[in-house]
Amino acid sequence: xxxxxxxxxxRAADTDGALSTYxxxxxxxxxSFLEMLDVLNERLILExxxxxxxxxxxxxxxxxxCSLVINGEAHGxxxxxxxxxxxxxxxxxxxxxxxxWRAAAFPVVKDLVxxxxxxxxxxxxxxxxxxxxxxxxxxxxxxxxxxxADFAFEHAECIGCGACVAACPNGAAMLxxxxxxxxxxxxxxxxPERETRVLDMVAQMDAEGFGGCTLxxxxxxxxxxxxxxxxxxxxxxxxxxxxRRAGKR
Amino acid sequence: xxxxxxxxxxxSRARTLWDSSVGKKTVMAVxxxxxxxxxxxxxxxxxxxxxxxxxxxxxxxWLRTVGEPFMHYEWTLWLVRIVLxxxxxxxxxxxxxxxxxDLRARPVKYAHRRGRSSYATRTMRWGGVxxxxxxxxxxxxxxxxxxxxxxxxxxxxxxxxxxxxxWYGDLIYIVAMLALGLHVRHGFWSAxxxxxxxxxxxxxxxxxxxxxxxxxLTAGFIAVPVGVMTGVVS
Ligand code: HEM
Ligand code: SF4
Ligand code: FES
Numbered sequence: 001x002x003x004x005x006x007x008x009x010x011r012a013a014d015t016d017g018a019l020s021t022y023x024x025x026x027x028x029x030x031x032s033f034l035e036m037l038d039v040l041n042e043r044l045i046l047e048x049x050x051x052x053x054x055x056x057x058x059x060x061x062x063x064x065x066c067s068l069v070i071n072g073e074a075h076g077x078x079x080x081x082x083x084x085x086x087x088x089x090x091x092x093x094x095x096x097x098x099x100x101w102r103a104a105a106f107p108v109v110k111d112l113v114x115x116x117x118x119x120x121x122x123x124x125x126x127x128x129x130x131x132x133x134x135x136x137x138x139x140x141x142x143x144x145x146x147x148x149a150d151f152a153f154e155h156a157e158c159i160g161c162g163a164c165v166a167a168c169p170n171g172a173a174m175l176x177x178x179x180x181x182x183x184x185x186x187x188x189x190x191x192p193e194r195e196t197r198v199l200d201m202v203a204q205m206d207a208e209g210f211g212g213c214t215l216x217x218x219x220x221x222x223x224x225x226x227x228x229x230x231x232x233x234x235x236x237x238x239x240x241x242x243x244r245r246a247g248k249r
Numbered sequence: 250x251x252x253x254x255x256x257x258x259x260x261s262r263a264r265t266l267w268d269s270s271v272g273k274k275t276v277m278a279v280x281x282x283x284x285x286x287x288x289x290x291x292x293x294x295x296x297x298x299x300x301x302x303x304x305x306x307x308x309x310x311w312l313r314t315v316g317e318p319f320m321h322y323e324w325t326l327w328l329v330r331i332v333l334x335x336x337x338x339x340x341x342x343x344x345x346x347x348x349x350x351d352l353r354a355r356p357v358k359y360a361h362r363r364g365r366s367s368y369a370t371r372t373m374r375w376g377g378v379x380x381x382x383x384x385x386x387x388x389x390x391x392x393x394x395x396x397x398x399x400x401x402x403x404x405x406x407x408x409x410x411x412x413x414x415x416w417y418g419d420l421i422y423i424v425a426m427l428a429l430g431l432h433v434r435h436g437f438w439s440a441x442x443x444x445x446x447x448x449x450x451x452x453x454x455x456x457x458x459x460x461x462x463x464x465x466l467t468a469g470f471i472a473v474p475v476g477v478m479t480g481v482v483s
Contacts (some may be wrong), residue, residue: 006360019360072361097361104354171354199259202271211354212270212347215439216370230442230449237445239271246259 001027001087004095005040007052010108013115017108019097029088033076034059034066036087037098053111059083061224064159067166068112069099074163074222081161081224101162103171105208116162118208119176123160125204126197127180129189148186155183157225164219164227170211175219177205178235179227185238195242202239270350271443273343278440280340285433285462287333292469298482299472302406309405337384344377369435376428383425390418413477422474430467434459 002025010017024040031039034056041051057065061084070076076085090096098112106114144152158179165173181198184190190197213232220229259265266272294312297305316325386396391408394400401407412418437459441447447455476482 008360069359069361072359072363099359099361102355102357102359104356169355170351172351199265202269206268206270209354211351212274214351214370214373215435215442228449230447230452233442233445233447236271236274236443239269240275240445243262243265243272246262246265 001029001090001092003027003036003090003093005098006095007098007112008100008108009052009111010100011050011110013107013109017111019099027087029086031087032059032083033068033070033085033087034083053109053113055113056083062159064161067101067114067116067162069101069166071097072099074101074166075161075224079224079226081159084224101166103162103165103168103210105171105173105210106162106165114162116160118210119160119162119173121208122173122177122201122204123180126193126200127184129184129187130193131189142188144187152183152187155179155227155231158183158223158227159225161224163222163224165210167218167222168211169216169218170214172213172219173205173208173210174213174232174235175223175227175229177201178231181235181238182231185234194238195245198235198238198242199246202235270347273347274443276339277343277347278443280336280343281436281440283332283336284340285437287329288429288466289462292466295473296469298406298409299476305406305409306404310403337381341377341381344374348374367435369431372428372431373435376432379425379428380432383421383428386421387425409473410477410483413474419474419478423471426467426470429470430463433466434463437462 002023005022005024006019007022008017009020022040024036024043027036027039034054037052037054044051055065055067057063059066061081064081066075066082068075068082070082070085075082077089078085100106100108100112101114101116103114105118106116109115156179158176160176162173162176164175165171168174181201184197185194215229215232217229220227220231260268266275294308297308313323313326389395390397390412391405394402394408397408397411399411413422438447438455441451441455473482
């Protein structure tokens, strides 16, 4: 395949950037999107140019590091991560626009790499359970109903990639935060911190400068792990419950 | 080893609500639903125009005497007005503050634009502004009569016919009611999500209710200028 790429190039956080055009040839439809960028970068290095910086780690769809907006869609046209997107999703001769996640809370570090540590701080604010860890506990000591376990697992699937923020017209982190809040709220291990967790995580989310939810639904469409929009409804419910109870503690 | 216990005090409930994006959205949802409830009642009341001047004016007079003898003349009406003003101000203030936060959170647009979300979703902000301006015009037109040539205090039937006998009266009103339909279509469903009442199983029912409410409100309100334009009401 022969493709024209228009890639966001930005030397550093405090410099201006622009889209640069590159032609790539001999791309196999079986390559992943990142492998296609590797081909481009090998050539750029040989030509003595600065290679395109982009985030990646596992390349198997589980770490959440890869983060590209491809033709205006977070993680591109398929419902998967950029590393699991294959070039067969494009056609020979296509022009493809590649941009970084755009959000005030995710500043560009270089080219296509953004700083997502705002997510880490949201997790630090409450996305944990304070239990003594040691040897693995007896699995039947704390029974969890199957439906609750499934619900928790569905939300635990979030890999923290930030596609939801990138897709949201308001740069909101509601889907990410709701995934973690819902995951821990139904489990017995999460019960002691149920109220403080949601209050603190939402407060941190606001403090980081993410936008609010207008229920446009773009986040759930972009999420590679299928976290549903109704998770946000669930978090709103948790937040209201915690606010009602906060006075009693 | 015992873990340290958190002892820090939290801000009051009202503070938490107003300072949080989720809380402010709750204010929007509750104030929106209050206005919505009022609009349903208002729309049904307006349809009495089809039963003639006597019945319509009598209804308007009754609005001032509801609750008597417990309430004094116009007390109930003023109570409703106060609740509505508080709702409109709370709704508009939260809308403004939340919108500013949203725009700041996404300062750089994507070079590759895509068509996204439904029309009703995208027009909430401008639709809201249109509704706000309409509310002001509507009060000056049919409540105070400030912008209404030939306004007669205490004769609402004649005033309504007067307004809808002008082309601009019809135009402003119909455009505003179409904007209202779109706003309610996304707003009612959104409010359910904001208040945590939505769920996977209830989603279709909520969307259907939002559509029906939007349609009934728009059609019901527009029936009045249409009645005057077609001469059924004169
Ligand atoms: C003063 C004029 C108004 C303005 C400026 C305004 C603006 C807005 C905005 C910006 C939103 C948020 C949109 C979003 O989440 O995407 C909204 C939501 C809403 N509006 Fe209004 N609006 C106005 C009047 C009304 C009226 C008259 C009603 C009554 C039917 C109403 C009912 C609602 C409801 C129910 C919501 C949903 C709240 C939520 O998302 O939880 N609004 N409005
Ligand atoms: S909710 Fe989905 S899109 Fe958002 S961070 Fe988690 S996995 Fe990524
Ligand atoms: S590189 Fe790990 S999810 Fe894509």
